[in-house]
Amino acid sequence: MSSVDPTLVQLSPNSEPRKYWRSLDELANTPKFRDWLHREFPESASELVDDKSRRTMLKLMAASFGLAGLTACRRPEQKILPQSKGIEDYIPGKPQFYATAYTQGGVASGLLVECHDGRPTKIEGNPRHGYSLGSASAFAQASLLNLYDPDRAKYPMKEGVRMKWDDFTVFAQPHFAGLGQGQDLRFLVEPSSSPSLAAVKQHALSKYPGAKWIEYEPLNRDEAIAGAQIAFGQPLEVHHQFEKAEVILSLDFDFLGLDSPTILPVKQFSNARRVESKEDHMSRLYVVEPSYTVTGGMADHRLRSRAADVRTVAAELLKQLGGLTVLNGATTPHGRWIAAAAKDLKAHAGKSLVVAGPRQPAAVHALVALINQQLGNLGQTVTYTKVADGWRPQLEQLKELAADLAAGRVKTLVILGGNPVYTAPTDLALADKFKQVPVSILLSEQDNETAAVVKWALPETHYLETWGDALAADGTPTVQQPMIEPLYEGKSKSELLALLTGYKDKRPYDIVRNQWFASLPGDKEKAWRKALHDGIVESAPKAAPVSATPNAQKVSEAFAALKPAGQGTEVNFFASAGAYDGRFSNNAWMQEAPEPMTKLTWDNAALLSPATAKQLGVESGDLLEIAVGGAKTPMPALIQPGHADNSISISLGYGRTRVGRVGNGVGHNAGAVRTSDAFWFGSGSVAKTGRKYPLSHTQEHFSMEGRPIVREATLEHFHHHPDFAKHAVHVPKLFSLYDEHTYEKGAQWGMVIDLNTCIGCNACVVACQSENNIPVVGKDQVARGREMHWIRLDRYYSNDPNDPQVVTHPMACQQCESAPCEVVCPVAATVHSPEGLNEMAYNRCVGTRYCANNCPYKVRRFNFLEYHKDITEVGKMAHNPDVSVRMRGVMEKCNYCVQRIQEARIAAKADGRRPIRDGEVKTACMQTCPADAIVFGNINDPESRISKLRKQDANYGVLEELNTRPRTTYLAKLRNPNPELA
Amino acid sequence: MSQLFPRLTDKVLRIALGVVGLMAVTGGGVAAYLLHPEQVDTGYTPKQPIAYSHKLHAGDLGIDCLYCHTSVDKAAFAAVPATETCMNCHDRVKPQHPEIIKIRESYATGNPIPWVKVHKLPDYAYFNHQAHVTAGVSCVSCHGRIDQMIEVKQVEPLSMAWCLNCHRNPAASIRPAELVTKLSWKPDRDPAEIGREIIAAKNIHPPTNCSGCHR
Secondary structure, eight states: OTTSOTTEEOOSTTSOOEEEESSHHHHHTOHHHHHHHHSSSSTTSSSOOTTSOHHHHHHHHHHHHHHHHHHTTSOOOOEEOOOSSOOTTOOTTOOEEEEEEEEETTEEEEEEEEEETTEEEEEEEOTTSTTTTTOOOHHHHHHHHHHTOTTBOOSOEETTEEOOHHHHHHHHHHHHHTTTTOTTEEEEEOOOOOHHHHHHHHHHHHHSTTOEEEEOOSSOOHHHHHHHHHHHSSOEEEEEOTTTOSEEEEESOOTTTTTOSSSHHHHHHHHHHOOOSTTOOOOEEEEEESSOOHHHHHOSEEEEOOGGGHHHHHHHHHHHTTOOOOOSSOOOTTHHHHHHHHHHHHHTTTSEEEEEOTTSOHHHHHHHHHHHHHTTOBTTTEEEEEOOTTOOOHHHHHHHHHHHHHTTOOSEEEEESSOHHHHSOGGGOHHHHHHHOSEEEEEESBOOTTTTTSSEEEEBOOTTSSOEEEEOTTOOEEEEOOSSOOSSSOBOHHHHHHHHHTOSOOSHHHHHHHHHHTTOOSSHHHHHHHHHHHSBOTTSOOOOEEOOOOOHHHHHHHHHTSOOOOSSEEEEEEOBTTTBTTTTTTOHHHHHSOOTTTOEESOOOEEEOHHHHHHHTOOTTEEEEEEETTEEEEEEEEEOTTOOTTEEEEESSOSBSSSOTTTBTOSOOGGGGOOSSSSSEEEEEEEEEEEEOOOEEOTTTTOOTTSOOSOEEEHHHHHHOTTGGGGSSOOOOOOOSSOOOOOOSSOOEEEEEETTTOOOOSHHHHHHHHHTTOOOOOHHHHHTTOOOOSSEEEEEEESOTTSOEEEEEEEOOOOOTTOHHHHHOTTOOEEEOTTSOEEEOTTTOOOOOHHHHHOTTOOOEEOOSOTTTTOOTTGGGGSOTTSOOOOTTOEEOOOSOHHHHHHHHHHHHHTTSOOOOTTSOOOHHHHHOTTOOEEEEETTOTTSHHHHHHTSTTEEOTTGGGTOOOSEEEEOEEEOOOGGGO | OOOSSOTTHHHHHHHHHHHHHHHHHHHHHHHHHHHSHHHHTTTOOOOOSSOOOHIIIIIISOOOHHHHOGGGGTSSOOOOOOHHHHHHHHTTSSTTSHHHHHHHHHHHHOOOOOEEOOSOOOTTOOOOHHHHHHHTBOHHHHHOOGGGOSSOOOOSOOOHHHHHHHHHSOGGGBOOGGGTTOTTOOOSSOHHHHHHHHHHHHTOOOOOSGGGTOO
């Protein structure tokens, strides 16, 4: 095999071979990589853990055998504890579903939460909510684990000493009564769209007219709103219709990923990209961005550009479209690319869309408004709505607070949510300033860095523990309903504020209910019940689009006033796909979910292009020192193919010092070099420290050596050769040496994954982890190749390592009809079900791992250690009771959520013994997929959606030539490039 | 050099090895027999916190199983009733009886009655009452004549082999679904024949593959 380039793949008889590779080591085919690949199991995956010698092992075994004899005589007594008084409609053991709301960035997504006997166990999207449509993001899914975080803020603390709420009330009530007009009172609050919190805020500010209300969030959309302020003279929120757009150009906007607080853009975009017959068309996406994001991965044309050069691209685009010339002499080397994009956009005027990301300065957003006006997109694919009155940029508000604090004008500071000490720009030095405030009160879910410097640190309820509300992006009121009583002594933001300011309602339920009850139509009680059931208050008016014309003169002035890009290496700050801004730092699911592009787990890194790395003499894993202004932070380097040159990207939310046992000391703090001048990006310098830092990433694990695993083509090629994917590899007529199963009868389960719409966002990975009680193994175990995720999102780069394209390929057990794993199992622990599932009987498994060795897809996962051992009692509440928790020494893998199939089957039987309907069984991954790329169903039913998809020309099975006959098949990836740029 | 061991050694060793082997096999067999659920679990009759008699309630008074075990046809669990259910009658019936006072205490304080579980399956076996009861498997097939028990006793081994016996030959244990709680039901013809008719009519095919019960 060394004579053949393993990365070269012939996708179709009539196309050029293409290089597919997953890491630079693989591309270079280094000895290290080959060694890794050719071991039966990844390095040291087969050895025992080093701190236990064989001898200790034998001693332990002898002891446990001895004890086993003593305990086996007595049958342990188990109790059944029924309720004293029954609860209406509650059936023990039957899950119940309630609607609630998850808020990120002040925007609500509707959820439907599965509760088992009073404890929430699984989060799904609310199908009735316009911004969820039945799906939930990886963050929303993982927020469940935050509820059961054993290191949460649990009790009121006064300077590190545990107190009671009564102690706080005794102190707070006279204190707040004596504040007079509140001249020296400040509220620092996590931004929220909650109307009920706004009502309590209104009350607080009328009681203390001298007080100030400051809102701050480290990842906000202020630049976009400020851009509208420039262009339209009023602050407006921008909304995009990705479904209606035939050509989209994104300027540093990861709208499919971390820059969108909801998953609606993914739904819209994937609807416009889905190709189910050769007559179908798909939209075209151009992306200009510094680092590789999931949006960039979906691009038909991607231009890597430093964040500071994006403005030049925007200005050149406007010029090419025949609009204003705002570029003063600056030129861009990408003239041809921009001209082609401009022509394409113009050809689809009114049905095109140009968008800019939250990291770009306001003037670029204003310029984009002009571009969309030039293209006639305003009111078509772009609309604007009003923001709440009195809007001011958060950073400006925070700077003002810092100045007030420095001048000693603040005597009482109330911080509601967030972690400003960790997330605020480092030049504001909030930690020291907070310490000087005589009375500082923090309400937070986490026992975090801010809690360390305030006088009173109070526990906040998790959103699944309390009543609340929030608005969706279009203003739809979304009710946040609790699933469980507060596990600890938490209070919600409005509850604490009501307590401090003597609001008319005290209980969170009353605060929320009274906010909406009066405005409900008809039978109010009935309407309120319906709102709780649906999760939304349907009768409330939605935000009306504002029609306005951008002022070219103002935009031009603002553009001219833009701060020029500095010299030196550009440093970019991004949300991280794991910890986001730090709120998921103590969440093991998010820490272990591989970052979609780098596949890095349990860390962040300085991403830089291969060329920049060469220029700096840096390799992946070198520890760098990054300096911006006077601030410095260490950060390991990671070479990211496709990154812009002379630029590095670092993600926030790591390097936490006080968050809990999972997140403490994980990664490095990018926030240490984030200043108010370089809030999103700025120029800095990079120096080598000479030290190395180990990074755990999953990109080389389970590689597949140059076979056509992913199959892709252009839309045009597909129109001429719709069955190209079937001819990528020659499948001879195959027969099996074993007795073949028959699959004619009953339901036969199968899955189709559409590579064309999959964006690789990790939502399925986390959903699967939550549904199937999959353990988290930690950084060290991931480095040994022992990660346990049942779904692996393979990310393949293709062609040029400096500017590659990306395809994401979800890979889980393919449920082969003639499965290679089954024939090698000596104890029949993995066998075939009559419905075509390749089953795992965990209790039969003796751990030979022959099956994993014989699996060509490398999708079997082995419990090398007792990974569930360290889970706390409260952590166990997150487990799904319908799925066994696997022990050490047992093999496991995807089983098509067999527990859901059984549940549906039993329900169908009880319901008059009818067959299971199409769509009645949804696997966890399918249910949550924001792009609806996964379809599961009965392939024996010719009318089912999956049967129709399997008949499509683009449908292919991976490694079919091995006669495994996989039940999971794929629809080939398509791209829609502009012929002018081909 | 003279021989270290006498000539007999070989023979002694062979016999000893045979004896040890025989003991191991016999010991293993005896252990396997004794530790089988049939020996270990059958007959388990724990002492309950309240001397509740199924014979009195279900047998003599003829209260239907479903009156208390309401979720048996709706969920995986048969569900032991809430104290409230007892109070439906015992609010007035024998309120001063010492055993009933325990019930009234639970009802007044809200503390659950700690019933001791009799029929236990391992955590990895996902038995579902709803599926069985709606198919027409009577309570008596697994729990025996509860209506004749003063103290509830496990009468069947509830081992996997025992489950599979019925899953492979269900006919004898299937009866019309409305009769599942009639523990004393005696058909006037061969019950297996009735079972076969119901199986054909309802298209019942109990799973015998792993994921039928283990997930």
